[in-house]
Amino acid sequence: MSILLKDVHRAFGQNHVLRGLDLEVLDGETLSIIGFSGAGKSVILKHMVGLLRPDSGDVIVDGRNVSELDVGELNELRRDIGYVFQFAALFDSMNIAENVAMGLRRMPDMYDDEIMARVSECLALVDLEGTEDRYPSELSGGMVKRAGLARAIATKPKYLLYDEPTTGLDPVTVTVIDRLIVRMKEELGVTGVVITHDIASAYRISDRIVMLHEGRIRTSGTVDVIKESRDPLLRSFLEGRPELAERAS
Amino acid sequence: MNGFVLTPVEYVGRWSINRVRSLGKAGYLTTGALRALRNVEIWGPRLLTQMVSVGVASVPIAVFIAVFTGIVLALQASYTLTGAVPMYLVGSMVGKSMITELGPVLTGLALAGRVGASTAAEVGTMRVTEQIDALETLAYDPLAYLVVPRVLAGVLMFPVVIVLASAVGVLTGWAASLTLLDMSSAEFVRGLRLFFVPFDVQFAVIKSLSFGLIVTSVGCFYGFHAKGGAGGVGVAATRAVVVSSVLILVLDAFWAVVLL
Numbered sequence: 001m002s003i004l005l006k007d008v009h010r011a012f013g014q015n016h017v018l019r020g021l022d023l024e025v026l027d028g029e030t031l032s033i034i035g036f037s038g039a040g041k042s043v044i045l046k047h048m049v050g051l052l053r054p055d056s057g058d059v060i061v062d063g064r065n066v067s068e069l070d071v072g073e074l075n076e077l078r079r080d081i082g083y084v085f086q087f088a089a090l091f092d093s094m095n096i097a098e099n100v101a102m103g104l105r106r107m108p109d110m111y112d113d114e115i116m117a118r119v120s121e122c123l124a125l126v127d128l129e130g131t132e133d134r135y136p137s138e139l140s141g142g143m144v145k146r147a148g149l150a151r152a153i154a155t156k157p158k159y160l161l162y163d164e165p166t167t168g169l170d171p172v173t174v175t176v177i178d179r180l181i182v183r184m185k186e187e188l189g190v191t192g193v194v195i196t197h198d199i200a201s202a203y204r205i206s207d208r209i210v211m212l213h214e215g216r217i218r219t220s221g222t223v224d225v226i227k228e229s230r231d232p233l234l235r236s237f238l239e240g241r242p243e244l245a246e247r248a249s
Numbered sequence: 250m251n252g253f254v255l256t257p258v259e260y261v262g263r264w265s266i267n268r269v270r271s272l273g274k275a276g277y278l279t280t281g282a283l284r285a286l287r288n289v290e291i292w293g294p295r296l297l298t299q300m301v302s303v304g305v306a307s308v309p310i311a312v313f314i315a316v317f318t319g320i321v322l323a324l325q326a327s328y329t330l331t332g333a334v335p336m337y338l339v340g341s342m343v344g345k346s347m348i349t350e351l352g353p354v355l356t357g358l359a360l361a362g363r364v365g366a367s368t369a370a371e372v373g374t375m376r377v378t379e380q381i382d383a384l385e386t387l388a389y390d391p392l393a394y395l396v397v398p399r400v401l402a403g404v405l406m407f408p409v410v411i412v413l414a415s416a417v418g419v420l421t422g423w424a425a426s427l428t429l430l431d432m433s434s435a436e437f438v439r440g441l442r443l444f445f446v447p448f449d450v451q452f453a454v455i456k457s458l459s460f461g462l463i464v465t466s467v468g469c470f471y472g473f474h475a476k477g478g479a480g481g482v483g484v485a486a487t488r489a490v491v492v493s494s495v496l497i498l499v500l501d502a503f504w505a506v507v508l509l
């Protein structure tokens with residue numbers, strides 16, 4: 001099963017963010033979404049878990065139309081989805097272990113010692129051993145980010161939505177996280193959607209890359225196709241050269 | 250629209266649309282919270298913590314207010330009752346006004362500040378930092394997790410705090426009568442019992458329940474719909490305090506009309 005967005009429109013007041021977006025994420029692939037700041041990448045991801053609803057169009061995840069689900073069905077679906085928030089969104093009243101355990105506590109028949117074992121395992125995956133008892137406000141920005149990642153993968157979801165998982169991390173940690181994303185796909189068969197501004201990392205982890213521009217997918221293709229693309233706007237983005245984009249428009 | 254000035258018609262129109270929209274949001278939140286009552290496994294474990302933070306933590310301020318109110322009531326009563334009126338009526342006046350009116354309303358207003366602001370600020374911070382979204386993605390109904398335990402704690406604990414405060418107020422009124430007014434205990438108690446009916450306590454408890462419901466729901470409402478950053482949270486907290494204080498006074502009058 002996959003994720004499918006069909007002709008999705010979404011506006012905030014006068015700000016028409018998604019304008020007829022069509023996007024398909026295939027089963028078991030990792031898809032990266034790139035695009036300028038404010039293009040609506042986070043908005044797309046929020047549609048996939050039903051945090052936002054489209055003004056029109058359909059969002060179909062795992063064969064279910066997200067905007068038609070009631071609270072119970074939506075919660076059912078959300079157990080299969082892990083969401084890494086752009087700003088981590090850790091619960092600041094809980095320590096790191098409790099944060100990571102939150103999703104696990106909603107799983108049927110998981111006992112406390114199993115939960116805590118899984119928490120340690122996930123924290124180890126993101127290089128955060130020993131931070132169990134600390135509070136989010138006591139961690140560095142990068143650590144908070146990784147804790148958010150640990151919380152999302154804890155329940156072994158079928159889908160993982162990563163909103164800029166490596167922004168603000170040091171280069172070595174970026175590689176650790178990149179490898180983790182690849183591992184989630186290869187070992188657990190996770191279908192992944194990654195929003196990233198890090199082109200090198202997108203090349204390493206993605207099966208396909210799409211570029212969002214003016215509310216639609218401007219270009220999409222495998223890593224090789226994207227690397228070779230002649231689209232001036234895409235090139236300007238990949239190479240960080242605004243003058244190319246000006247020529248395009 | 251010509252220029253920057255809205256015509257009065259437009260202004261009234263927008264104002265009405267916004268009011269209706271708020272009512273809609275409030276209705277949505279209420280039905281959602283009622284539905285969320287089913288998810289005991291989510292709100293149950295959080296109820297006790299909330300009862301402590303709404304109730305136990307409010308006791309000092311409530312007692313502080315009650316002590317001074319009790320003293321002032323006794324002095325005020327003796328100042329009013331001069332000449333032929335018997336002094337034991339001081340006991341009646343302290344008891345009656347403390348239990349039925351001043352205990353509930355003064356404590357309610359103090360808790361509207363304390364509980365209302367902290368509820369709106371906590372929930373509002375969670376909203377603007379996407380923690381409420383995070384709850385949803387982890388398959389928690391935020392209404393069950395945040396709203397239900399807070400509102401239930403308000404409904405359960407406001408009466409406890411208010412009854413305690415009223416009792417403290419009556420006791421300090423008594424002490425003030427003995428020490429400052431040259432009354433005897435027998436006199437004070439005689440006055441206290443003269444007009445006391447058990448219904449006074451029921452009346453106070455009903456009021457307190459409704460105050461607890463209002464303060465916590467209003468706090469949750471403004472927190473839930475907070476927008477923007479720290480500024481938005483501040484606005485939510487301020488509105489929660491102002492609106493719940495006003496509603497407490499309105500409700501107080503409402504119950505007086507309906508029940509007395």
Ligand SMILES: Nc1ncnc2c1ncn2[C@@H]1O[C@H](COP(=O)(O)OP(=O)(O)OP(=O)(O)O)[C@@H](O)[C@H]1O
Binds near residue numbers: 043044
């Ligand atoms: N809840 C909201 N209310 C109002 N406007 C919103 C909301 N969420 C997003 N927007 C608007 O939608 C647009 C897209 O926002 P989004 O967060 O998706 O950008 P983005 O592509 O993720 O950017 P970045 O790379 O900087 O994270 C922005 O103009 C933003 O102001």
Ligand SMILES: [Mg+2]
Binds near residue numbers: 041042043086163
């Ligand atoms: Mg974003």
